Amino acid sequence: MYDIVVIGAGVVGGMIARELSAYRLALCIVEKKHDVAMGASSANSAIVHAGFDAKVGSLKAKLNVRGSEMMEKVCEELGVKYKNNGSLVIGFNDEDRATVEELYKRGTANGVKNLKVLDSDELHAIEPNVSKNAVCALHAPTGSIVCPYELTVAAIGNAMDNGADLKLDFEVTDIRDKGDYFEIVSAGETLQAKYIINAAGVYSDAIAKMVGDTSFTVHPRRGEYVLLDKECGTLVSHTIFRTPSKMGKGILVSPTVDGNLLTGPTSVDIEDKDDRSTTPEGLAHVMREALENVDSVMFNKTITSFCGLRAVGSTGDFIINLPRERFVNVAGIESPGLSSAPAIAEYVIELLANAGMPLEKNASYQPRRVAMHAFREASMEEKNAIIKKDPAYGRIICRCETVTEGEILNAIRTNPKPRDLDGVKRRTRAQMGRCQGGFCSPYIVEMLAKEMNVSYETVTKFGGESLINVGKTKEVK
Amino acid sequence: MKQIDLVIIGGGPAGMSAAVAAYESGVRNLLILERDAHLGGILQQCIHNGFGLHRFGEELTGPEYAWRYEKQVWELNIPYMLNTMVLDISPDKVVTATNSEEGIFQIQAKAVILAMGCRERAKGALNIAGTRPAGIYSAGTAQKYVNLKGYMPGKNVVILGSGDIGLIMARRMTLEGAKVHAVCELMPYSGGLARNIEQCLNDFNIPLKLSHTVVEIHGKERLEGVTIAKVDERRRPIAETREYIPCDTLLLSVGLIPENELSKTASVPLDRVTGGAVVDQDRQTEVEGIFACGNVLHVHDLVDYVSEEAEIAGKSAAAYIAGENAEKVDVALHTDGKIRYTVPQRITQKKAVTVFFRVADVYRNVTVKVKDGDNVVYSRKKPKVAPGEMESITLKPETFANAGALSFELEVQ
Numbered sequence: 001m002y003d004i005v006v007i008g009a010g011v012v013g014g015m016i017a018r019e020l021s022a023y024r025l026a027l028c029i030v031e032k033k034h035d036v037a038m039g040a041s042s043a044n045s046a047i048v049h050a051g052f053d054a055k056v057g058s059l060k061a062k063l064n065v066r067g068s069e070m071m072e073k074v075c076e077e078l079g080v081k082y083k084n085n086g087s088l089v090i091g092f093n094d095e096d097r098a099t100v101e102e103l104y105k106r107g108t109a110n111g112v113k114n115l116k117v118l119d120s121d122e123l124h125a126i127e128p129n130v131s132k133n134a135v136c137a138l139h140a141p142t143g144s145i146v147c148p149y150e151l152t153v154a155a156i157g158n159a160m161d162n163g164a165d166l167k168l169d170f171e172v173t174d175i176r177d178k179g180d181y182f183e184i185v186s187a188g189e190t191l192q193a194k195y196i197i198n199a200a201g202v203y204s205d206a207i208a209k210m211v212g213d214t215s216f217t218v219h220p221r222r223g224e225y226v227l228l229d230k231e232c233g234t235l236v237s238h239t240i241f242r243t244p245s246k247m248g249k250g251i252l253v254s255p256t257v258d259g260n261l262l263t264g265p266t267s268v269d270i271e272d273k274d275d276r277s278t279t280p281e282g283l284a285h286v287m288r289e290a291l292e293n294v295d296s297v298m299f300n301k302t303i304t305s306f307c308g309l310r311a312v313g314s315t316g317d318f319i320i321n322l323p324r325e326r327f328v329n330v331a332g333i334e335s336p337g338l339s340s341a342p343a344i345a346e347y348v349i350e351l352l353a354n355a356g357m358p359l360e361k362n363a364s365y366q367p368r369r370v371a372m373h374a375f376r377e378a379s380m381e382e383k384n385a386i387i388k389k390d391p392a393y394g395r396i397i398c399r400c401e402t403v404t405e406g407e408i409l410n411a412i413r414t415n416p417k418p419r420d421l422d423g424v425k426r427r428t429r430a431q432m433g434r435c436q437g438g439f440c441s442p443y444i445v446e447m448l449a450k451e452m453n454v455s456y457e458t459v460t461k462f463g464g465e466s467l468i469n470v471g472k473t474k475e476v477k
Numbered sequence: 478m479k480q481i482d483l484v485i486i487g488g489g490p491a492g493m494s495a496a497v498a499a500y501e502s503g504v505r506n507l508l509i510l511e512r513d514a515h516l517g518g519i520l521q522q523c524i525h526n527g528f529g530l531h532r533f534g535e536e537l538t539g540p541e542y543a544w545r546y547e548k549q550v551w552e553l554n555i556p557y558m559l560n561t562m563v564l565d566i567s568p569d570k571v572v573t574a575t576n577s578e579e580g581i582f583q584i585q586a587k588a589v590i591l592a593m594g595c596r597e598r599a600k601g602a603l604n605i606a607g608t609r610p611a612g613i614y615s616a617g618t619a620q621k622y623v624n625l626k627g628y629m630p631g632k633n634v635v636i637l638g639s640g641d642i643g644l645i646m647a648r649r650m651t652l653e654g655a656k657v658h659a660v661c662e663l664m665p666y667s668g669g670l671a672r673n674i675e676q677c678l679n680d681f682n683i684p685l686k687l688s689h690t691v692v693e694i695h696g697k698e699r700l701e702g703v704t705i706a707k708v709d710e711r712r713r714p715i716a717e718t719r720e721y722i723p724c725d726t727l728l729l730s731v732g733l734i735p736e737n738e739l740s741k742t743a744s745v746p747l748d749r750v751t752g753g754a755v756v757d758q759d760r761q762t763e764v765e766g767i768f769a770c771g772n773v774l775h776v777h778d779l780v781d782y783v784s785e786e787a788e789i790a791g792k793s794a795a796a797y798i799a800g801e802n803a804e805k806v807d808v809a810l811h812t813d814g815k816i817r818y819t820v821p822q823r824i825t826q827k828k829a830v831t832v833f834f835r836v837a838d839v840y841r842n843v844t845v846k847v848k849d850g851d852n853v854v855y856s857r858k859k860p861k862v863a864p865g866e867m868e869s870i871t872l873k874p875e876t877f878a879n880a881g882a883l884s885f886e887l888e889v890q
Contacts, residue, residue, distance in 0.1 A: 226604065274697065277608045304601030306609065384580035391577035396512065396562035400738075404575075436599035438615045442626055457628055461611035465698040468611055469628035470725070473653050 002026045002165075004357075005184055005193035007172055007207055009036035009416075011148055011341045012333050013199035014155035015074075019345035021162035022365045028191060029156060029164060030184065032171035034463020035423040036416050037152035039201040040337070042426070043225065043276070043308025045265060046148055046256055047239055049336040050087060050140035052107025052115065053249065059318045061110045064336040067343035068142060074342045075146060078154035079371025081257035087143025087239040088118075088127060089249075090134040090293060099243040100138045107140065114141045129235050129295050143239055147257050148338050149426045150372070153416060158369045160415035162362065167191075168419075169463070172200075175210040182211075182326070195326045195357060197348065202273040202311045204319075204331035213323035218332055220273050220309035223265025224282035226290075229301040229434055233259040240293055249335070251289035253297060258429065263290040263297060265308065278307045303434055310334040320347060322355055372414075372427055375407050397447075398440040400433025408444060412451045419452060421445065422462040441468070482798050483507040484572050484586040486563050486739060489518020491771025492592035493546035494784040496555050498791025499590075504798060508584070509550070509557035510574055516550065516557060517543035518594055519617070520780065522624045525645055527672070531781035542780060566591075566743040568764055588766045588794040591740055591754065592787065595772035597642070598732040607693040612700030616642040616730040623649060631726025635703050636660040637691045639667035639674070641778070643730025648677035650728075657681075658722050661689040661705050663712055663731075666839045668865045670778055690714060691727065700725050733776045743767055750818040751775040757823045758830040759793030760786065768794050775820050775833070778867050782833070786820075803828045808877045815840065815887035817864075827878055831871045834885060836862045844888040845870060849880040862887070 004020060006013045009031035017029045031038070048071045054061035075082035091100045100117055107115045116139045123130060123137040130137075160166055167189070175196065176183040184191040200207045205218040233255050242250030254262050266282040283305050290297045313319045313332015318340070320330050328348055333340070353359055371377075375386060375393060386406070387394040393406030411418060411427040418424045421431065424444050431437030431444065445459045445468055460466045483504050485492045488511030496509050515521060520528070523539025530536060533545065550557065561576040570586045597615040612631055614622075619630045620642065632655045636643045639662040647657045660678060665688050667674055678685050686705070692714045693704040707718035735753040737745070745754045745762045753774040754762040760770050770790035771783045796802070803826040810819045810832065819834045840862050847855035847870070854876040862868060877883055 227601075277694075278606045280606045280692065283604055283606060299604075302602050302604055303599075305604050380581050383575075387575070387577065387580040394575050394577035394580055395560055396575065399512065399562065402562075402564065434599065435596050435615075436601050438597055438599055438618045441618065442621050446626075456626070460698075462698070466611035467699060468630065469622060469626075470631055471629055473623055473627050473629050 001181065002028045002191060002193040004195040004197065005030060005191055006197040006199055007184070008199035008201055008204070009152070009156055009166065010039050010041040010199065010201055011037070011152040011155070011338055012330055012344055013197065014152045014159070015341040015345040016197055016199060016330065016348050017159040017164055018155040019349050021159040021164050022362055022367070024360045024362045027159070027164040028167060028193070029159065030167045030170040030172065030186070030191070032169070034168055034420055034460070035418060036156045036166070037149035037426060038462070040308055040311055041148045041152045043306050044148055044223065044338060045252055045254070045335070046145055046262060047087070047252070047254065047339065048144035048146050049339040050107065050115070050143040051110050051112045051336070051339070052103045052138065052140060053244060054110065054336065056106055056109045059320060060336060060340070063318065063340035063343040063347060065111045066346070067336070067340035068144070070342040070346070071144060071146060071339070075151065077367045078151065078158055078369050079374065080146065080151050080154045081373065082144060082146045083257050084142070084144045085238055085255060086139065086141045087241060088123065088130070089138040089241045089243055090123065090130055091136045091243045092133055093135065096243040097136045100136050103138050107138070112140060112142060115139070127236055127238055127240065130240060131293055131295055145239060145254060145257050146338070151341070153427055154369055157415040158367070161369065162365055166416050172207060172210070175207070177211065195328070195352070197328050197330060199330045201333070202309055204311065204329065208323065208329055208331065211324060211327050213329065215323060216319050216331060217314045218311050220270055220275070221312045221334070222268045222270050222275070222282070222307055223310060224278045224286055224305065224307045225262060225264030226283060226286050226299065226305045227303050228261040228263070228298065229303050230259045232261040232298050232301050235261055235297065236294055242289070242293055251286055251293065253290050253294045260303065261297070263287070269312070273309065276307045276309060278305050304436065318344070320344065320351070322351060326355070328352065372407070372411060375404065376402070397443050398428070398430035398433065400435050401429040403428050403430040405447070408447055409451070412448065419448070420460045420462050420466070421448070421468065424448065478571070479582070479584045481506055481508050481584050482587045483590065483794055484584055485509045485590045485592055486566070486572070487511065487518065487592035487594060487773070488513070488516040488557055488559075489592065489594050489771065490520055490543060490546065490780050490783050491594065491773070491787040492518070492590070493543070493550055494787035495590045495592055495770055495791035495794070497546060497549045497553065498788040499795045500553050500555055502792045502795030504795045507555060509555065510561045510563050510572070511557060511559050512562040514560055516547050516559070522620050524624050525649070528780050531779065532784055546784070563739055566739050566767070568744045570766055587798050588768065589743070590790050590794055591745070591762075591767065591769040591773050592771050593736045593739060593773040595733040595735045595776055597729070598734055600729055603729070603731060605691055605694055608696055610694070610696040610698055610700045612696070612725050613694070613727045613729070616640070616646040616728045619728050620646055620649065623653060629653060629655065631655065633658065633724040634726040634728060635691070635705070635722055635724045636728045636730060638662065638730035638732070639669050639685060640730035640732065641669045641673050643728060644669045644673040644677040646728055646730070647683050648681060651681050651683065655726070657683045658724055659684050659686050659705070661686045661691060663688070663690045663708060666863060670865060692719065694727070700727055703727055733772065735773045735776065737773060740769065740773070745769070748818060748822060751820065755822045756820065757825040758821045758828070759826070760790035760821070761793060761797070766797060775818070778865065782867065802826065806878060808880050809882040811882055811884045813884065813886040815889070816885045819885055824877055827874045829871060829873055831869050832885070833867055833869045835867055836864055836887060839863045840887060840889050842890040846886045846888055847872065847876070848884045848886060849877065854883070
């Protein structure tokens, strides 16, 4: 019997689980996919928003501003890359200028610090590559960038190091109310838990329905992105937004914490919660609008394009409530969900405490986690000391991103352990560079097979039927 | 810091050939740094034949061709380090590398030869719409799985791009029991060698669809199919020609990119067209004492030409170390667009020079002209030239001795 089960191993479920692991609780995270961070947390704008977008007084506004304040410390503890690069919302005409002024007022009311409206000269002085047609901008110095899947992996790994269980390939098919506990049913296994946190992203409405809560729905909103080579990573230093519309914040152009340049997202409501496909129109839209906002974005240096699905709730705000005893919805966490995640976790603990959940501090709780990129950032002397102890750190496997065998093996052995090529990619950046795994993936398949003690041809890209090889040569029929 | 006269980055065909040539020109203090576990580079996985026709007058497989040079490296006792990745080259030729035994170490070189080869353009760069399932590989990666690892990446195959590796893999997958449904080529002509189209596609009845591309990828976990379409003369897909082909594998052979990340760390200026360094007739880059050869300099069709070019670099590096020089000139080589590029891009010494070049399109009945101003200093007729086949001409020193620049032009009748 678990005290509490978190459904969904995205950044929201992960941050909540980490927060819960600070207490003496039997805790389990369940996830239907083959790895953590497989939903919206694998593909979004990777932005810590300052907090000027959300409506004054909304939960989004409150948790965004609070989350943004918390993020740097959380990342420092978890060994996650974080960069306070500041953001700019640029405008091209009088109407945009009015929007910028309004965002300034709203942001100030939301408690965002140091906002400033810039004129064209001030804007181009700090971002010379922003389109010359831009006439004004809102500057938010507290805007930052973070890697969403890195944060998710680290939060869940940290929760596991503090005693939490993680069950992958666990798709919740039913929840049975047993009076003072729940049964959480999947095809393979049934868990018992006193409390449930529903952090199931685009599927959180389906999970809520299992306990009779039909008060909201969640639908997917497609966001397509184009990611550029590190060569282009310094084109802008701030995150550049366009003045927002009803459907979102337009196409942004931003450096990433890993030094790439990210452009996107589109914003299109769709039906299918599993449809992560990109479209020719969407990709063309991203490229067109990015070029309107920033000069000479070199799309011939594209590394990849991808699509993420935002979990858009039917209420217009985050849906964080207890529709019934011992069951917490954390639903409709669209943008600024990543920015808010640390504050959402804090808020959920408060809700649980107020609802009478016994919360006793876990005396051995360790909030810190060793950074996955520790080797990469070490000095040459430090690296040599590590290589002397473990020669695998002297052998480069991923040439584009300079990732060593030692780092990959360490990742494969560290909670939450990756079991497929994409899992290794998200943790180490191997296969993330310009050759996209062309050179190193055959070696990583070999390392995974050996570490997991499975045969070479059973290794997948991301679980399920996503096999890399279909059999041995001469044996394929 | 260790001092070595000549450090060669890469132990593939270019690196080995350069090393042997440098040794034979008198360099004794030299070292090859190779990131793989073996010498030979990409030739190790090219188990098909057709290598060495020009060089040795016989048809060798890739490993056999590599062995011809590896044997010399061994016999001459040329030192090499395997599993060693170069991380940085400074403009003053300090080479930083890493391996398991030595950790991260540095070498001060007098001369450096860049021989890192090239890599395949990846799927992401094409921005194809659709899903991102397993089952999409660059042709070379698939070749590695099949030929070196002994595993089949899939059974029902579509190939995008008719570069040579794509053509070779069409045949290879077929021989291993897979069904190759089509090879799609965006351009109205193939970038591969004519002999490969004949032997790898036509002999196996594999359709080559020119002016076609893949417009959408389908399948949630493993690839389930691709939508292809014909493209118009501006290479835009024509909606009415969309066609769905069920398949579990998409191989990409959509271009090779010289791997010049290290050249950039050494501040070596690159040519925008070739993607490789700007070099003179000695294959010396614009950073003194740093030379480049093979596919890192420009992508070659045949390894035979790589060896030839690497010998020039090896000999020249030896001469540079010894301080030998021919009479100096300074001639820039320009192109007219129909000729896309030349290697070298610059002539700095008064001696006979073979200039390699590629054309931008398929042209018939052409005259290659080299002009010094309005004065034609060289002219040769050719029945056909194509982007997939590298051309070369040799200029005598008197043709450029007094020229500031030479213009390479293609006259089409």
